[in-house]
Amino acid sequence: MVVAELSPSYNKTSLHSSQLSFFSSRLSDHRRISLPRPQNGRRVVCSVASNQVQAPSPVQTEEAKTKGDCYGVFCLTYDLEADETKSWKKLINIAVSGAAGMISNHLLFKLASGEVFGPDQPIALKLLGSERSLQALEGVAMELEDSLFPLLREVNIGIDPYDVFQDVEWALLIGAKPRGPGMERAGLLDINGQIFAEQGKALNAVASRNVKVMVVGNPCNTNALICLKNAPNIPAKNFHALTRLDENRAKCQLALKAGVFYDKVSNVTIWGNHSTTQVPDFLNARINGIPVKEVINDTKWLEEEFTEMVQNRGGVLIKKWGRSSAASTAVSIVDAIRSLVTPTPEGDWFSSGVYTNGNPYGIAEDLVFSMPCRSKGDGDYEFVKDVIFDDYLLRRISKSEAELLAEKRCVAHLTGEGIAVCDLPEDTMLPGEV
Amino acid sequence: MVVAELSPSYNKTSLHSSQLSFFSSRLSDHRRISLPRPQNGRRVVCSVASNQVQAPSPVQTEEAKTKGDCYGVFCLTYDLEADETKSWKKLINIAVSGAAGMISNHLLFKLASGEVFGPDQPIALKLLGSERSLQALEGVAMELEDSLFPLLREVNIGIDPYDVFQDVEWALLIGAKPRGPGMERAGLLDINGQIFAEQGKALNAVASRNVKVMVVGNPCNTNALICLKNAPNIPAKNFHALTRLDENRAKCQLALKAGVFYDKVSNVTIWGNHSTTQVPDFLNARINGIPVKEVINDTKWLEEEFTEMVQNRGGVLIKKWGRSSAASTAVSIVDAIRSLVTPTPEGDWFSSGVYTNGNPYGIAEDLVFSMPCRSKGDGDYEFVKDVIFDDYLLRRISKSEAELLAEKRCVAHLTGEGIAVCDLPEDTMLPGEV
Incomplete structure (x- = not known):
């Protein structure tokens, strides 16, 4: 058993049942107990043998x-390395x-x-x-x-x-x-x-x-x-x-429109701000590996209805369900984390709002902008190189970029860049988000 | 690709984009569409090749x-067997x-x-x-x-x-x-x-x-x-x-009292009714493989406080959180299902309220009573043989049994067993459950 750095406030000796009763009844009362932290940032691990109990010494609760x-129960000590x-x-x-x-x-x-x-x-x-x-x-x-x-x-x-x-x-x-x-x-x-x-x-x-x-x-x-x-x-x-919920919704709408199951839709990017200026990208998206525009032969729907459908999901949900989308938002956070800790499937990518410095898309630096990313699964990511643009896509990306530049000017007092100047355009909050 | 029994209402031919547009815009409107079921109970699976789309024919929505x-999107057809x-x-x-x-x-x-x-x-x-x-x-x-x-x-x-x-x-x-x-x-x-x-x-x-x-x-x-x-x-x-949430809560309280992490607690049974007559069994329960009574040397706590703590969790939670325990109830349902579809670990068991016929514990037949079960992971279960009883445990099990017999008499009109006679004792609803 490995016992690392025992903080002085932990009692390592086996306790008699009377002591045990005292400590554990405190614990079962669910009072929070302030545990001193080791100063050098390493974790404290105490070993607990069978039939031997340990509890943190009671310390002042006023700071709690x-x-x-x-x-x-999470105040109790444990030893992962002792688990055979x-x-x-x-x-x-x-x-x-x-x-x-x-x-x-x-x-x-x-x-x-x-x-x-x-x-x-x-x-x-x-x-x-x-x-x-x-x-x-x-x-x-x-x-x-x-x-x-x-x-x-x-x-x-x-x-x-x-x-x-x-x-x-x-x-x-x-x-x-x-x-x-x-x-x-x-x-x-x-x-x-x-x-x-x-x-x-x-x-x-x-x-x-x-x-x-x-x-x-x-x-x-x-x-x-x-x-x-x-x-x-x-x-x-x-x-x-987080723009992953928007990406997931975009994939679902493309699947519905094409009449395929959603697992056939890939390479969907949400560009820009998590607001109504966001750009769900149907130019680079693929269905069964084929460009969406070749599968969904309906430019009017793609250009005029698709984005609105993605953005209106939250509002429709509130009307139907009476609450905002907690469960699917949590799923999209899970997806976003998983995309960073597992290697991105070959040929695909995911969207995340990330820092623009060094981006290969010509987007203004020093913003947080949703863009296509790939990861080796190490928690890090890189920008995707092989994306294409057309005038329609560039025009809409520019609009979201302009909005984020305006938002940035509006919070200059919080980023340490001087006096805030707010010249925000119309309200661009997504429906269903308050 | 395997195409099983195609219902006549499914259109198997490749659709032209104009048709696609018609069908898929219906789908994306999220109107529910009544799909005729195959009469023999087998599932309909349609194959969808790359770039070929299928949608169910629109049928009458009045029945919906x-x-x-x-x-x-779940109205769309798919073919699991075609997935390479x-x-x-x-x-x-x-x-x-x-x-x-x-x-x-x-x-x-x-x-x-x-x-x-x-x-x-x-x-x-x-x-x-x-x-x-x-x-x-x-x-x-x-x-x-x-x-x-x-x-x-x-x-x-x-x-x-x-x-x-x-x-x-x-x-x-x-x-x-x-x-x-x-x-x-x-x-x-x-x-x-x-x-x-x-x-x-x-x-x-x-x-x-x-x-x-x-x-x-x-x-x-x-x-x-x-x-x-x-x-x-x-x-x-x-x-x-479902009595699994009670079992989980009992394990947590025993862990807290003993000062061990909850994964060290095993063989916990909830006996009887999911009500305040339920019996969390500390006689057979084990901590690190050792009988709880040898680890927690505090009979007063076990006999007088433990059960109440388990039962009061729901009420305390409502006071703190303002809602009843949805998340942990869902977790316990997952646990209960998993206990039936995965083999029970050697020497352990789980609690479930099951039909009493053939039980080896002497509990009246023709009730649903929570008891210790083991499963081979095939969805089925068997009763545990090696449990022990003492007077305290038997007396409390009898009380819960009497309550369930009374509840049964009270619903005789619903079980097809004659005229209901309700002689229920005091209110035994668990705190926090309405």
């Missing part, structure tokens, strides 16, 4: 409210913001089940919420406890990103303020931009130096840009804005 | 409302009732993702809702479309169990009426019993002869009994009442 603290029945990978730390919301309520259970990172990859979930959602976060942690996921080894909850983001290898930033009544898009950019500026600073200070950041909270492209600008020590190319 | 009809990249198992049909509810909103995406039946098992989802929830069901189907699950080949939605249950191999019966203000447990048994009597008749008439039925809607034990009594042509042992 502001710390990314362990929860319930299975060979585990090294645990990875995943932060999720907006963790008490509906998208997260789907996503967290997917992460914990192993369907994202695989059946031999143990994970720690670091849940970031707000003061207001702290109780709900405890509810989420309770349900994670009751699910007995063998891969889920640690759950921490907290409201301070400087605690929650400590050593995280993935940060899935879902939480964002919704737009209030009468609020302009500029106002939304400002209030959410402030959140993402703070989270960028926190990631810069405490996260893994190669953390991958996936921004879902809207307006996600510009939020991602603000976040990366505030995290200069993290590679800018590690930041993503 | 009452039929278990295909939805959107993968070897697929034969598609299985899974019905889910209460499909527009929150538990199903988690469960359906788990089923579709492959985490329940495996990555080479294509599935068809048959969603049963009510007239009131039909729009929401369409929203659920839309989100399933947008998720592009490669394993999910068909989605049907409907409100008539005689349509929706056609040929299903699994029926996950989640939908039930909540208890209204002032309603007695007897009233709840009656209104939900009627639903499960009807669903039993429908399963008996149209489902696969070896369908496995998992009843989640409460009161689930007696609902399952009513269901099986109304389905005499389906083996009674195929019916299950």
Whole structure:
């Protein structure tokens, strides 16, 4: 058994049952206990032999409210290396913001089940919420406890990103303020931009130096840009804005129109902003390996109806279902992560909103813009070379680029580039997203 | 390519683009289209070659409302056997009732993702809702479309169990009426019993002869009994009442108390009714292979607090999270199904509410009672032989047995056994379940 760096606050000796009873009744009360972190960032692992119990020493609980603290059964120590029945990978730390919301309520259970990172990859979930959602976060942690996921080894909850983001290898930033009544898009950019500026600073200070950041909270492209600008020590190319749900919806609509099952549709790009200026690309898309325009011989539909159908899905869903698309958004986040940790199939690609520096498409630098990417499965990606453009596609890409440049000017005070000037055009929020 | 039994309403010839445009614009409108079913129960599979499209002929839509009809992209034909990249198992049909509810909103995406039946098992989802929830069901189907699950080949939605249950191999019966203000447990048994009597008749008439039925809607034990009594042509042992969430919660509480990770806890049985008379069994349970009573040397806690902690989880969760436990319930349904389709680990078992005939524990016959089971992974199960009893355990099992006998007398009018006599004791609904 390997026992790495035992923090002094862990009691390594076997406990008598009276002590056990004291500690474990505290645990079963589900009070959060603040565990001191090892300062050098390495993890503490304690070995637990059969019939020998260990519990963290009780330390002050007053700090608990502001710390990314362990929860319930996840406060217990364990030793993955002592498990003779299975060979585990090294645990990875995943932060999720907006963790008490509906998208997260789907996503967290997917992460914990192993369907994202695989059946031999143990994970720690670091849940970031707000003061207001702290109780709900405890509810989420309770349900994670009751699910007995063998891969889920640690759950921490907290409201301070400087605690929650400590050593995280993935940060899935879902939480964002919704737009209030009468609020302009500029106002939304400002209030959410402030959140993402703070989270960028926190990631810069405490996260893994190669953390991958996936921004879902809207307006996600510009939020991602603000976040990366505030995290200069993290590679800018590690930041993503989620456009995968748009890509998935585009594939589904193309499949429906062509009368084929959706697994036959490939090479679909969402270009640009996650807004109504986004460009679902039917020029490069393929069905059964054949260019879409040769399969769907209906230019009017492609140019005038297809994009609108993709963009209206969220609005239609709210009308029918009464809620916004939490489950399929969570699925698309899973898809987006998987696209970075598994090799992209030969000849295909995926869309992600990424930093434009070095892009081969002539898109203005220093933006977060959705573009076609490929990955070797190492968490990194490269731009796709063999895409084609026509006037129609270029014109629409330019429009989304102009919008993102305007959004960037509007948040200059949050990216450290001077005084904000907001000259945003019409409202380009996607239907069904608030 | 294999083309099996082509129904006359399928157009097998290659369509011209004008026809395609007509058909596919219908599809992309997401109108549900009533597809005539093959009468002999075998599935229709049409082959689609590259760049050749097929769509079902439009038939009358007036019937759509009452039929278990295909939805959107899932109305398209496909040929699993033509896929040269993968070897697929034969598609299985899974019905889910209460499909527009929150538990199903988690469960359906788990089923579709492959985490329940495996990555080479294509599935068809048959969603049963009510007239009131039909729009929401369409929203659920839309989100399933947008998720592009490669394993999910068909989605049907409907409100008539005689349509929706056609040929299903699994029926996950989640939908039930909540208890209204002032309603007695007897009233709840009656209104939900009627639903499960009807669903039993429908399963008996149209489902696969070896369908496995998992009843989640409460009161689930007696609902399952009513269901099986109304389905005499389906083996009674195929019916299950879900007590797996209780088992999972019991394991978590034992882990917390002992200060070990939950994967060290095994052999936990929930005996009896899914109500407050249920008996989480700490006599047979083990931690690291050692009897719990030798590890947790605190009889008072085991006898007086443990059961209450397990039962109060749902109530605590509602207080914290503001909703009932949808995600962890869905996880426990997944666990329950997996326990039947994968071999039980050597020396362990799982709990399920099953038909008592032939049980070796001396429990009254002709009930649905949660007991310890093992499976070879073939969908079937057997009772565990080597369990022990003491007076405490037997006394509590007897109480739950008495309650289920009383519930059975109270629904005699629904099981075909005469006139109902309701002499139910106090309210035994679990906290957090309405």
